[in-house]
Amino acid sequence: MNPHTLNSILSASTGILLVACLWLYRRYKKAKKVKKEVEKRFVELETKANNLQLQTLESRLNPHLFKNILNSIQSHAYQTYFAMDKLGNVLDYILYESQNQFVSPREEIDFALNLIEINKIKLSPLFSISVKKKIDELDELYEEKILAPLISIDLIENAFKHADLQSPDAFISVIIEFKDNIFSITVQNKISAKSAFLKEHSGIGASTLEQRLKILYNNCYKLDRYTEEDVYVAQLKINLLEHKNKMLTA
Structure with missing residues (x-):
């Protein structure tokens, strides 16, 4: 090629x-x-x-x-x-009812329970509040007009006013009893560190309540207010049968 x-x-x-x-x-x-x-x-x-x-x-x-x-x-x-x-x-x-000198224990107890329900609105759902009733509806004086109206308001209002609402172990306890013709209400609450109850256990409402009790029930009642550590306890007992008997013999 x-x-x-x-x-x-x-x-x-x-x-x-x-x-x-x-x-x-x-x-x-x-x-x-x-x-x-x-x-x-x-x-x-x-x-x-x-x-x-x-x-x-x-x-x-x-x-x-x-x-x-x-x-x-x-x-x-x-x-x-x-x-x-x-x-x-x-x-x-x-x-209406409070204008009367006396109401029945049933009416006052219903009022107290309604007042508690209204006050519960301002509490957290997690707040511990216990309300117990021990009522003998067959008691002869349960429906009789013999109990002073609004007699329970001071104890209930003070518990909600001065309770410690922030502490994890805070609580309010209310026990309402009516048996053997004796009306009883016991209220306990953990006291807030900012509460005036740490310094003074009485006020206008407390003194007014005691004055009413002395005038109306004389020696037929017992009102105790005291603190146990950081728990405030108020207890009122009224022997309505004893009061009624004294009224009948007066």
Whole structure:
């Protein structure tokens, strides 16, 4: 093969190789571009899928959240209605029954329980408050007009006013009893460090109560107020049968 023919073959081979390389490069570039487009499309689809899933979850959560809010509103509405109902009973008692010299133990006990329910509104749901009744409704004096009205208000109001509402072991305890013709109310509460009860155990309400008891029941009652460490205790007992007998023989 002469040199001229060999050069022609080499030139042709080089040209074909260059064309093949150029074609492969273009195919590579196109394949790379297609890959990017596919990856971009995949990301878009994945994002849409995630958004759709999130929207589905939110569509489930939002009504659930709305229902929870509605339940909360209903709960507060019920509490408000309950409190207003109790307040109405208290106002009726103060405006009408308390104008009488005496009421029945049943009426005074109902008043005391309503007053406690109203005061409970300002307490946290986690606050410990115990209210116990020990009532003998068959007692002969249970429905008789023999008990001074509002006689229990001072003990109850002081407990809510001076109780320690912040301490984790804070509490209020109320025990109302009527048996053997004896009316009894015992109130205990943990005293707040800021409470005036740490310095002084009496006030206008306390002195007024004691004056009323002395005038109305003379020696037929017992009122104790004392502290045990950080717990304040107030207990009132009135022997109504003894009081009635003294009134009949006077």
